[in-house]
Amino acid sequence: MAFQSPEFTPDPEPLHQRQSLSPVESTLLIPLAARAHGERLFPGMALNDASAAATLARLQADVSCFLEDTLSVYGVLSRTRLIRELAHDFFVRHPQGWGVNLGCGLSAYFQWLDQGRNHWLDADLPHVMQLRHELLPLLGPRHHQASVDLCAPHWWQALGLPQGAHGRPVLVILEGVLMYFKACEVEAVLREFATHAPPGSELVCDTLSWMAMGAAARHPSVCHTRAQFHWGPRCLADFTRAHPRLHLKAEHPVLEGYHPASDWMCAAFRAVWGVPVYGVVQLALKD
Numbered sequence: 001m002a003f004q005s006p007e008f009t010p011d012p013e014p015l016h017q018r019q020s021l022s023p024v025e026s027t028l029l030i031p032l033a034a035r036a037h038g039e040r041l042f043p044g045m046a047l048n049d050a051s052a053a054a055t056l057a058r059l060q061a062d063v064s065c066f067l068e069d070t071l072s073v074y075g076v077l078s079r080t081r082l083i084r085e086l087a088h089d090f091f092v093r094h095p096q097g098w099g100v101n102l103g104c105g106l107s108a109y110f111q112w113l114d115q116g117r118n119h120w121l122d123a124d125l126p127h128v129m130q131l132r133h134e135l136l137p138l139l140g141p142r143h144h145q146a147s148v149d150l151c152a153p154h155w156w157q158a159l160g161l162p163q164g165a166h167g168r169p170v171l172v173i174l175e176g177v178l179m180y181f182k183a184c185e186v187e188a189v190l191r192e193f194a195t196h197a198p199p200g201s202e203l204v205c206d207t208l209s210w211m212a213m214g215a216a217a218r219h220p221s222v223c224h225t226r227a228q229f230h231w232g233p234r235c236l237a238d239f240t241r242a243h244p245r246l247h248l249k250a251e252h253p254v255l256e257g258y259h260p261a262s263d264w265m266c267a268a269f270r271a272v273w274g275v276p277v278y279g280v281v282q283l284a285l286k287d
């Protein structure tokens with residue numbers, strides 16, 4: 001379905017019920033809406049995501065409430081452009097490497113990142129993967145899909161990902177996922193990556209500060225899904241303390257350029273609290 005006009009009255013039935021998705025699963029509609037229609041609001045941030053528009057059309061979901069939250073739309077476009085760039089750079093360095101999008105929702109990075117010899121795995125909870133099977137075709141023999149529950153143990157081996165000193169490097173993407181996990185679950189996910197990933201592997205995730213914990217009802221997009229924020233870093237060491245191999249490679253701003261007032265607010269927040277209010281971090285392995 002198409003972008004609704006501002007006069008459109010949203011159906012009072014929660015989105016996740018209409019789509020039979022759980023609250024956290026239904027958060028996938030937020031980035032999908034932004035990628036499908038966000039460039040109408042921010043032409044300079046266009047992604048040319050043909051997949052998102054087609055997927056949303058087939059889903060027939062009303063996403064007008066998400067498009068009213070222009071800061072989140074901007075954040076999704078900005079983080080998608082950044083992650084796409086970081087992944088492209090990773091595959092230049094590791095042409096036969098793996099990209100693994102954990103909690104992939106209905107995103108479609110491989111449309112941009114097939115560089116001839118690299119592999120790509122999209123993985124999410126079983127219900128979401130069932131939806132993906134219906135909506136999104138695989139893009140060739142090096143494109144893979146699998147169900148995973150990242151809160152269950154041993155998911156790296158269950159997904160059959162490369163491991164050990166001679167395995168192909170893996171780029172793990174966790175986008176819009178970790179803020180819905182409890183602190184112990186985040187630590188276990190990072191430890192699983194650091195324990196098994198071959199040398200040269202990296203992990204990229206977005207990060208929402210601890211101040212948002214428990215406050216999803218006040219988030220203008222997430223409130224429509226009834227999901228909750230359970231985790232946010234209090235310091236950047238929260239990303240690396242799970243395992244001695246983990247190393248913070250870079251921190252990237254995401255909301256910069258939305259508005260001078262939000263630029264100032266983000267910079268002030270970072271200076272006072274030592275973590276971004278919202279941003280992307282890139283972890284590498286010390287090998």
Ligand SMILES: C[S@@+](CC[C@H](N)C(=O)[O-])C[C@H]1O[C@@H](n2cnc3c(N)ncnc32)[C@H](O)[C@@H]1O
Nearest residue numbers: 025027028031103104105107149150151175176
């Ligand atoms: C905000 S959406 C982000 C989707 C996608 N990464 C994107 O940016 O379009 C959060 C996703 O995390 C997934 N997720 C939540 N808990 C999960 C878990 N325990 N294991 C795997 N995926 C999970 C949800 O199903 C949902 O697709």
